[in-house]
Amino acid sequence: xxxxxxxxxxxxxxxxxxxxxxxxxxxIFFFMITTxxxxxxxxxxxxxxxxxxxxxxxxxxxxxxxxxxxxxxxxKLGTESRIQLDDSFATPADIADWIQKERDSRNPADxxxxxxxxxxHKDTRMGVVTDVKQELRKVGAFRINYTTLKGxxxxx
Amino acid sequence: xxxxVPEINSSSQADIAFLLLCFFLMTTxxxxxxxxxxRLPPPVEQNVEDVKVKERNVMNVxxxxxxxxxVNGRPMDISQLKDEAxxxxxxxxxxxxxxxxxxxxxxEGIGExxxxxxxxxxxxxxxxSYAMYISVQNELARAFNEMKDELAKKxxxxxxxxxxxxxxxALNEAVPVRVSEAEPVxxxx
Numbered sequence: 001x002x003x004x005x006x007x008x009x010x011x012x013x014x015x016x017x018x019x020x021x022x023x024x025x026x027x028i029f030f031f032m033i034t035t036x037x038x039x040x041x042x043x044x045x046x047x048x049x050x051x052x053x054x055x056x057x058x059x060x061x062x063x064x065x066x067x068x069x070x071x072x073x074x075x076k077l078g079t080e081s082r083i084q085l086d087d088s089f090a091t092p093a094d095i096a097d098w099i100q101k102e103r104d105s106r107n108p109a110d111x112x113x114x115x116x117x118x119x120x121h122k123d124t125r126m127g128v129v130t131d132v133k134q135e136l137r138k139v140g141a142f143r144i145n146y147t148t149l150k151g152x153x154x155x156x
Numbered sequence: 157x158x159x160x161v162p163e164i165n166s167s168s169q170a171d172i173a174f175l176l177l178c179f180f181l182m183t184t185x186x187x188x189x190x191x192x193x194x195r196l197p198p199p200v201e202q203n204v205e206d207v208k209v210k211e212r213n214v215m216n217v218x219x220x221x222x223x224x225x226x227v228n229g230r231p232m233d234i235s236q237l238k239d240e241a242x243x244x245x246x247x248x249x250x251x252x253x254x255x256x257x258x259x260x261x262x263x264e265g266i267g268e269x270x271x272x273x274x275x276x277x278x279x280x281x282x283x284x285s286y287a288m289y290i291s292v293q294n295e296l297a298r299a300f301n302e303m304k305d306e307l308a309k310k311x312x313x314x315x316x317x318x319x320x321x322x323x324x325x326a327l328n329e330a331v332p333v334r335v336s337e338a339e340p341v342x343x344x345x
Contacts, residue, residue, distance in 0.1 A: 054298050056190065129289070130280075130282065147189050148192060149190075153294035
């Protein structure tokens with residue numbers, strides 16, 4: 001009889017953690033696919049953006065180039081609204097070259113679909129925005145998007 | 157006798173994976189951008205004569221540098237702009253002061269309807285705030301979207317987001333967004 005008695009006290013077996021790496025890898029793959037790295041370091045304060053209700057989703061992110069307009073983050077540079085293209089401050093005169101550069105980096109077939117997103121701080125004066133729009137018209141970048149937040153426009 | 161290769165300890169694999177996970181968690185940004193999409197008009201050529209538009213066909217919306225709204229010379233609050241734009245664009249054949257109307261036929265079951273020849277002209281000052289500009293653009297877009305919605309309900313008994321592609325196309329032709337932005341005036345010259 002003693003032959004069949006188990007030695008020691010009964011213990012709950014440890015939960016196997018060998019599948020933990022697999023679970024984590026699954027999560028990694030999810031984030032790797034959904035991630036879009038912030039491609040520019042913001043030098044201007046573009047947010048808060050104004051609010052609007054009649055808005056569309058900005059699709060095909062690869063075909064969107066952004067222009068940021070707002071007061072410089074560095075308060076030493078004053079409070080006047082500045083334009084940011086890629087990683088540096090710019091003037092409206094630089095927009096033509098920048099658009100050309102954006103076009104060169106895309107597939108030629110996609111060029112008519114390129115959209116310029118204007119990310120403009122809500123307190124900016126329209127003068128700067130109008131200058132930018134005039135430059136965009138000159139180089140034929142007609143598709144623009146005024147990036148906004150969702151919300152009633154009457155609260156702006 | 158073959159010597160046994162010791163197995164690599166894989167207990168740290170999870171830690172490495174966690175490190176990678178943390179990296180992607182930090183750098184990820186899943187924000188989706190929304191906005192008002194517009195098409196800019198092509199640049200005007202220098203010596204093109206201005207197109208003459210009858211005064212009754214134009215609704216002048218002006219925004220000054222202190223964000224005050226002037227519609228056809230009368231001050232107006234932004235909250236009334238949508239209804240005013242809608243009233244202006246709705247065809248009223250008997251009204252002499254309203255924009256001219258024209259009967260046009262459209263496909264997809266809309267049939268012959270009266271369309272307005274009205275144009276909303278938007279002019280802003282260089283000192284207007286961007287927030288106000290977006291508000292005005294938004295209110296005008298809302299007026300047109302409401303008119304489209306009403307027509308869609310009348311014709312197909314469906315709201316805007318339930319329409320098929322062809323129906324949306326016909327609707328956009330029947331209710332065109334006629335907002336024209338005035339050429340910026342440079343007073344320095």
